[in-house]
Structure formats: structure tokens, C-alpha cells
Amino acid sequence: xxxxxxxxxxxxxxxxxxxxxxxxxxxxxxxxxxxxxxxxxxxxxxxxxxxxxxxxxxxxxxxxxxxxxxxxxxxxxxxxx
Numbered sequence: 305x306x307x308x309x310x311x312x313x314x315x316x317x318x319x320x321x322x323x324x325x326x327x328x329x330x331x332x333x334x335x336x337x338x339x340x341x342x343x344x345x346x347x348x349x350x351x352x353x354x355x356x357x358x359x360x361x362x363x364x365x366x367x368x369x370x371x372x373x374x375x376x377x378x379x380x381x382x383x384x385x
């Protein structure tokens with residue numbers, strides 16, 4: 305198995321950003337990257353539901369037009385076919 309994981313060094317020890325379960329006696333190759341050539345790695349944020357993430361783009365005036373919008377778009381696209 306070959307896999308790539310991202311992490312940082314804290315107190316002289318590598319700390320992986322992702323939660324990884326490695327098989328016992330796995331062989332590791334660790335590559336140290338110069339901080340000046342990479343963006344800082346941020347701790348992974350706890351992810352919640354995606355529900356409502358596009359709410360700021362909603363246009364309440366168009367909600368009434370949603371019913372049948374796909375059908376109308378297809379008909380308009382293929383009207384001259």
C-alpha cells in the first residue's frame with residue numbers, strides 16, 4: 305500500500321492531520337518540506353451538515369418558479385431541435 309498523509313512536526317514528533325490507522329510494523333518514508341514553499345497546514349475543522357450552506361445565495365423571489373424549472377429549461381434548449 306502506498307498512501308500520502310499530511311501533518312506537522314510538534315515537539316520534534318510528526319503529528320498527522322488526518323486520523324489514520326496504520327497496520328502494525330508499517331514502513332514509513334517521511335519527507336520534510338521547507339515552510340517557505342508551502343502554505344501552513346490548518347487543523348481539520350469539525351464538519352457538520354451541509355444543510356443550509358448555500359442559504360446566502362437563495363433568492364426568495366424565485367422560489368415560486370422552482371417547480372418545473374428543469375423541464376422548462378430542457379424544453380427551451382431543445383425547442384429548435
